[in-house]
Amino acid sequence: MTNRIPVKVGNTEVGSGRVVVQSMTNTDTANAKATAQQIYELHQAGSELVRITVNNEESAAAVPEIIDRLRAARCDVPVIGDFHYNGHRLLQDFPECAEKLAKYRINPGNVGFGKKRDQQFESIIQVAKDLNKPVRIGGNWGSLDQKLMARMMDENARLIEPLSSEALIEKALIESVLTSARQAESFGLPAEKIIVSCKVSGVQSLIRIYQSLHQQCDYALHLGLTEAGMGNKGIVASTAALSVLLQQGIGDTIRVSLTPEPNQARTEEVKVAQQILQSLELQSFKPEVTACPGCGRTTSEFFQVLAKQVTEHMDAKMPQWRLSHPGVKEMNVAVMGCIVNGPGESKHADIGISLPGTGETPSAPIFIRGQKTHTLKGDNIAQQFIDILDEFVVQ
Numbered sequence: 001m002t003n004r005i006p007v008k009v010g011n012t013e014v015g016s017g018r019v020v021v022q023s024m025t026n027t028d029t030a031n032a033k034a035t036a037q038q039i040y041e042l043h044q045a046g047s048e049l050v051r052i053t054v055n056n057e058e059s060a061a062a063v064p065e066i067i068d069r070l071r072a073a074r075c076d077v078p079v080i081g082d083f084h085y086n087g088h089r090l091l092q093d094f095p096e097c098a099e100k101l102a103k104y105r106i107n108p109g110n111v112g113f114g115k116k117r118d119q120q121f122e123s124i125i126q127v128a129k130d131l132n133k134p135v136r137i138g139g140n141w142g143s144l145d146q147k148l149m150a151r152m153m154d155e156n157a158r159l160i161e162p163l164s165s166e167a168l169i170e171k172a173l174i175e176s177v178l179t180s181a182r183q184a185e186s187f188g189l190p191a192e193k194i195i196v197s198c199k200v201s202g203v204q205s206l207i208r209i210y211q212s213l214h215q216q217c218d219y220a221l222h223l224g225l226t227e228a229g230m231g232n233k234g235i236v237a238s239t240a241a242l243s244v245l246l247q248q249g250i251g252d253t254i255r256v257s258l259t260p261e262p263n264q265a266r267t268e269e270v271k272v273a274q275q276i277l278q279s280l281e282l283q284s285f286k287p288e289v290t291a292c293p294g295c296g297r298t299t300s301e302f303f304q305v306l307a308k309q310v311t312e313h314m315d316a317k318m319p320q321w322r323l324s325h326p327g328v329k330e331m332n333v334a335v336m337g338c339i340v341n342g343p344g345e346s347k348h349a350d351i352g353i354s355l356p357g358t359g360e361t362p363s364a365p366i367f368i369r370g371q372k373t374h375t376l377k378g379d380n381i382a383q384q385f386i387d388i389l390d391e392f393v394v395q
């Protein structure tokens, strides 16, 4: 991880070497109860910062109640306000909202237009300065600064070898964000209060942009693939883009922006972000479950069911274990389908079970730190293993 200028966001530091996982709510912010509930759930799932949209007066008015509800529930997660178009007005007209938020996110492309742009931008920076709040200057290719884009297109057209439209957008996005960040500094906001981001939805484009951004500035970087999409597509695209950059030490806080399936929990994006960091061995959040894919040697789907049960059980226990047994997140659990790789993989894990495959003795040996400690039999193997696992954790 290369050195960035660290930024304190409430009780969390961004840019000091550890990648901070963040997320964003999708409730109507004006509904304080529902928004506080979702922030609480995201934080319980492991989100260290949570962003909410503050898009109108009703939302701004609801912010103090949201924060009060969270604090009453002993949830101290920093809450970030996302402002577009009218942020200058809302932050001035709702001082309690401005005070209670831990950070403001603004988009240099829609902070204001024409002559009023600089004035409105300065007004937001002034509030941040007065209240000692950090600001994320976050560009998005869907809302690029049109004036800047028009100027750059003009200049590009005069070049002997003009940039492709994709390269021009990437350049404009970086310039928009860095120009605004430096403008914020000229208005008196120190670099220790500035985080920047440039979000696009293309994997290769995101990689190019962040590699360049990383070289061009020392600001802490918020990293994420915007509009990544639904289901596997969103998860794979985000993982591909973020992994390349994180491996190069680029990215100080990440958000995985997934389009949720109907009824899918919002916390999914937090789990995916954590899993990316965990798979890259950058940070640990929960025990790692090693499970074989299964094949014709497995007698039934029982072992896949067991692997799922074990994973879900540990996910449910993690909020409690995180407090009582923080070391548990480094644990490795193996759930294997037969004798071929089962005992070997189980011995390498902190705790592992090898279920019986086709034609094998109907028993399931358990290994704890390389030693065979139990042999489970009968119809209740899953619960027995989970009980042994719980006992192992609290020992």
Ligand code: SF4
Residues within 6 Å of the ligand: 292, 293, 294, 295, 296, 297, 298, 336, 337, 338, 339, 340, 341, 342, 357
């Ligand atoms: Fe198949 Fe056994 Fe390998 Fe699992 S461990 S994939 S069941 S051979």
